[in-house]
Amino acid sequence: MPEIIKRSKALCVSPLKASSTVGAALAFLGFNRAIPMMHGSQGCTAFGKIFFVRHFREPIPLQTTAIDHVSAVMGSQELVVEGLRTLCEKHRPDLIGLPTTGLVETQGADIRQAVRAFREAHPEFAAIPVVPVSTPDFSGAMESGYAATVKAIIEELVPSADEAGTQPGRRRRQINVLAGSHLTPGDLEHLKELIEGFGLRPLVLPDLSDSLDGHLPEADYSPLTIGGTLVDELNTLGDALATLVIGDSMHGPADVLKAKTAVPDHRFTHLMGIEAVDRLILTLSELAAAPVPPRIERQRQQLQDAMLDCHFMLGMSRLAIAAEPDLLVGLTEMLAGFGAETVAAVSPSNAPVLQHAQCEQVKIGDLEDLELAVRANRAELIITNSHGVHTAERLGLPLLRAGFPQYDRVGGYTRTWIGYSGTRATLFDLANLILSLEKGEIHPYRSTLKQWPTEDTQASVKHAA
Template identity: 80%
Template sequence: MPEIVKRKKALSVSPLKASSTVGAALAFLGFNRAIPMLHGSQGCSAFGKILFVRHFREPIPLQTTAIDQVSAIMGSQEMVVEGLKTICEKNAPDLIGVPTTGLTETQGADIQMAVRAFRQTCPQFDAIPVVAVSTPDFTGSMESGYAEATRAIIEALVPTAQEAGTQPGRRRRQVNVLAGSFLTPGDLEHLKDLIELFGLRPVVLPDLSDSLDGHLPETDYSPLTIGGALVSELATLGDALATLVIGASMDAPADALKSRTGVPDHRFNHLMGLDAVDRLIATLADIAAVPVPAKIERQRAQLQDAMVDCHFMLGMSRFAIAADPDLLVGLTQMLAGLGAETVAAVSPINAPVLAQAVCEEVKIGDLEDLELAARARGAEVLITNSHGAQTSQRLGIPLLRAGFPQYDLVGGYQRTWIGYQGTRATLFDLANLILTQEKGEIHPYRSPLKQWPANERTGDIKHAA
């Protein structure tokens, strides 16, 4: 169990975290025909939208109440009402999410009261769901905001078993999936494929693999999300056979779903590494009551072979990691399975799951803390988001980009990290980074007295001289 070293600095130097407001907006973007409306200034939305656009390289539907200095002091409830009314009139979405920002939370705005005022003022839009969630960007991180928005959606839109008359197991093939924010669209697509191989039908919440997977739609530009989980399917969650919960950060949404529907759940902190994926596959086999498909058994054998191939490079290697808690724990446990050592670990927030990280200590801090620890402890590879590119250059070690945002390369959002295949690809990438450092390599000795071919002789003579 690592020691958790809490933050003592009065400021962040090279900040690591993305705000909880951004995380909440991302959760709403995982639903079909939805749009988040951030309650704050235009700048609050602009910075988040820039990160989304650069990471996913897609148009991102995002609105804002755009409060100014006057409304920030005198009150901004009317702007929430007017913003919701405008969106409903122009776009008629299936879901509107209203996360707050640090400005309105500091002001003391009551977002739930503002939504009630909208309902009283505009009853003609009662059929359009509006989910408000408190996500000040000075508290938590992207991971916690994403989980809080998912919990709010469940509590607002998933009916109880008594209200809807649902019964666990009525839909014999349906499996609910609560997906943590650290899962990429590529991860979710791979996870759905694994579930379908067992003859089951996954309903993923939120489903970024369908809305932000980077596909060209047949329709023209839409001001709402294209693809994602259907809001109408939220009423069927109580009939599912089971619920898979991926990420410890999703425990609160999972508790809310289980209390409302009674559907049994199976919880996984992550799906990286042989042991974690084995547990998932065994669980799916039990739920579906079928043997493990031969295709999955072959994928497992391929991962085992990759572990044999890569342990020469990764064994005893030293890594520095900075990420949100769920991803950080998954990476440290996966590396420990290969005999690698995490010598520096930094998380932007504290969370109970960090106690399961495989390292001596976890620092609650920023990228400056990671850089200092990595340099002092001789890290050989850095793993973090694109904000760590300059840190990598200063340390003189390679960087594997993981987490959000990844804005200085193409396709990072679609990378698969989980499952046998995702773990295998990650091991290959890490092993190749180690090889670029020529760690432990002994170069052949070339005598300056030996006659070499003409194209090499001049260089050897100069070297000998």
């Protein structure tokens, strides 16, 4: 169990975290024909939208209540009502998300009262669901805001078994998946393929692999999300055979879903590394009452071979990680399975899952804390998001980009980290970066006692011959 070192600085130097408001918006973007409307100033929304656009390289539907200095003092409820009315009239979305920002939380705005005022003023839009969620920038980080939003969606939109008449197992092939924020669209796509390989049907909540996977739509432009989980399908969650919960941050939403539907769940901290993936595959095999497909068995054999090939490079290597709690724990456990050591670990927020990290200490802090820990513990490689590029350059160390955001490379959101194949790809990338350091390379030995031929002696030998 690692020692958790809490933040002690009065300021943040070289920030690591993304705000909980951004995490909330990301969760809403995983639903079809949805749009998040941040309750805050225009700058709060623009800042998050910039990172979304640069990370996914896609147009991002994101709106704001655009409160100004007057409404920040006098009250902003009217702006919420007006913003919701405008969205409903112009776009008729299937879902409107209403996350808060630090500004309105400091103001003391009652977001739920604002939604009730909208319902009273505009009963004609009663069929359009609006989900308010409290996600201030100053509390938590992207992972916690994402999880709070999924929990709010389940509380607001998923009917209980008594209300909907659902029954666990009625849909014998449906598997609910509560996907944590650390899973990329590429991860979710691979996870769905694994589930479908057993003849099961995954219903991912939320499904970023369908909305932010980087596909060209038939229409030129849409003000709402294109793809994602259908809002109507939330009514069927109670009929599923089981629920897979990926990431400890999703335990809160999972508890609410289980209490409402009584569908049994299977919880996984992460899906990286051979042991974690083995548990997932065995669970799917039991749920489907079917043997493991040969294709998946071959992927496992390929990972085993890759572990043999790369253990010379990764064994006893010293790595540093800065990431959100779920991702950080998954990476440390995967690296421990490769024989590597995590000598520096930094998380932007505290969470119970950090107790499972495979390292001696976890610092709750920023990239300055990571840089200091890397220097003190002589790390050889850094794993973090694109905010860590300058840190790696100052330290002269290679960087493997992981997490959000990744804005200095194209396609980071499509990368697969989970499963046998995703773990294998990560293994190769790490080994290649270690090779670039020429770690453990044996250079030719030249004895000082032996006279090596010079150009003159070589020429004389040739002349004599």
